[in-house]
Amino acid sequence: MVYRIFSSLLNRSLAQCLLCGGRADYCGICFACAEELPTLQNACETCALPLVEPARFCPACLRQPPHFSGVQAAWHYAYPVNQLIQRFKYCGDLTAGHSLAQMAAQIIDVDQRPDLLSPIPLHWRRYWQRGYNQAQLVAEELGRQWQLPVRPRLLCKVSATQTQSQLNRPHRLRNLLGSFVLREDVExxxxxxxxxxxxxGATLEAAAQKLLQEGAARVSAFVLARTP
Structure with a gap:
């Protein structure tokens, strides 16, 4: 159902590039704009933090490894990807989200495939305000491309936390404490x-910790973009 809605939206705007307005060649974006997207290359193997010097892990993950085993991200959260994500997340531009998810599915190398994909949930109040969960829409497209099952109701957010974007990591972790519950068996x-x-990484950390506590063997993560 979600994919059919996305396909309909994409078909109506496929003639024009989402960024420059020229002819769209690749997932709703022209080849020239696609080449300008800030692909994530040198990054921490655990949290995907962009690194200046070549290294396998960032200092934070070496000091205290997170509960998730690794994150794979397609891009840096930089122009023009950040602009497309903001349009998708806050302005209802589902076509932008669908295009990014399609491209990310091709860029990300899934070396060890998970058994299923689970989007990070929104609290019902945030969902009601926005009308959709952007993480679920990304997960649906990744699942379709990778032929993996998607469980949008595996995790449930039971407490309405403060807006995370203005909080540092320790405050985010405290903000998320006890906010996730499981609705399905993950043993x-x-x-x-x-x-x-x-x-x-605080949201992923809280969700991963809950999943491991409930018997999951491993938790990995996939995101469109990683901030510096």
């Missing part, structure tokens, strides 16, 4: 969490 499963943007 022995490798869960792939999906979100749009990874900033401090």
């Amino acid at each position: 022995g499963l490798h869960i792939g969490l999906v979100d749009d943007v990874l900033t401090t």
Whole structure:
């Protein structure tokens, strides 16, 4: 159902590039604009933090490894990807989200496939305000491209936390404490969490910790973009 809605929206705007307005060649974007997207290359293997010097892990993950085993991100959260994500997340531009998810599915190398994908949930109040969960829409497209099942109701956000974007990592973790509950059995499963943007990793950390506590064998994550 979600894919059919996305396809309809995409078909109506496929003639024009989402960024420059020229002829769209690749997932709703022209080849020239696609080449300008800030692909994430040198990054921490655990949290996907962009690194200046070549290294496998960032200092924070070396000091205290997170509960998730690794994050894969397609891009830096920089222009013009950040602009497209903001349009998708806050302005209802589902076509932008669909295009990004399609491209991300081709860019991200899923070396160890999870058993299923689970989008980071929104609290019902935030969902009611926005009308959709952007992480779920990304997960649906990744699942379709990778032929993986998607469980949008696996996790439930039971408390309405403060807006996360203005909080640092310790405050985000405290903000999220106890905010997730499970609705399905995850015993022995490798869960792939999906979100749009990874900033401090606190949301993924809280969700991964809950999944592991409930018996998941492993938790990895996939996001469209990673902030510096």
